[in-house]
Amino acid sequence: MPRPALSRRARLGAATVAALVTGTAVFGIGQATAERSIPRTDKEIPNLTQVQDQIKAYYGDTVTADGRHYASPHSNYARQVRGIEARARGYLAKVLAKSADRSAEQAKSSKSAKPAIVLDMDDTTLLTYNYELQVGFHFTPESQDKYLESTDMDPVFGMNRLVNWAHDHGAEVFFITGRKEAQREWSVRNLKNVGYGVPLDRTHVFLKNKENPPPYLPCGTNCSTVEYKSGTRRHIESLGYDIVANFGDQYSDLQGGAGNRTFKLPNPMYYLP
Structure with a gap:
């Protein structure tokens, strides 16, 4: 994000x-x-240089000839992510199976809420590691725009497969990101190019629109991360969805309710309250 x-x-x-x-x-x-x-x-x-060295070691820093940094699939980061995904898949398998049975029983008599999962984007579904190294862990809106316009981020290890699996098993998939509305085209392109085979239209991908905030957010242009994300989740629920799982790399992605279970992805590179 x-x-x-x-x-x-x-x-x-x-x-x-x-x-x-x-x-x-x-x-x-x-x-x-x-x-x-x-x-x-x-x-x-903590010594800043040593902390950065620890982050690189945790991600299994791999540098290409042209100076790009990639996280290793054999790194401790990748292992930790795979463990979280395994727990999420086990949980979702049970929840989605029950939901399918319940929907079949209620189909003739009433409408039931459709199960959904909600995911953050940066460092939950797309890995910012190379960008962070390119800018020396010094984020600016200008450098992010330049990077997203020209470069696709890798998927967080295995998350594209988990998301596609959940969708194939009956879950509607929504993305809620703190990226700005002007970055929509780049963000959707990136998700598609790295294998997220789910609907990525405006009704499924929510970006932060400070100029024209949606009416369902009472905080308007002054939303905190928690207010923006939880408010958007409540909006999704109002459309007839039951958010069975919410994924994020920041606690602010997960706070505020409107979701049955949360899954926290690791991210030692930055902190967003």
């Missing part, structure tokens, strides 16, 4: 600097809180 114009990481960094400069004011708010949020010595701060 994209970060805002000033990246969340930059905002968090700026907040930390401000807190350090005005330490006495922060302590006035509450010493216990300040002691937890402000490092007392450099030893309490």
Whole structure:
């Protein structure tokens, strides 16, 4: 998912600097809180270079001759994702089978909610790893636009197969991403090109439209990630769907209700509240 114009990481960094400069004011708010949020010595701060090296090792960093970075299918990241997908498939197999039986019984007498799954895009269905390395983990809207316009991201290992399997077994598939509406064409192209064989029209792919927010979002142009995503999920439910599973790499993708079960994908590269 994209970060805002000033990246969340930059905002968090700026907040930390401000807190350090005005330490006495922060302590006035509450010493216990300040002691937890402000490092007392450099030893309490992870070394940035070493953290980046750990991230590369976790993803099994593979560099091509032209300088592109790819995650290895044999990496610990890939292994962790496969474990999450296996649990999700086991859960969905049971839920979708029950839903099919229930729908058959109710077909003549009443309408039943159709099962659906909801997925975030960046680092849930599409892997941003190469982009993050190309920009040195420094997101900007401009660099993201340039990258998405010209480059397809790889699918998160196995997620395209899981999504297609769920769809083939009766689940409607929806994507809710924090990417902006102007990136729709690039995003849909990318999903198609890497094997997501599910409907990708405007009724199935929701992007953030700050200029013309939909009427079902009462927060309008000021939605937080949680408000935007949970509000969109509630809109999907209002159309007659039962969201049996919600997938995301950030906790803000999963919070706010409107979904029976959540599956958190790993992402140590950035944090979005």
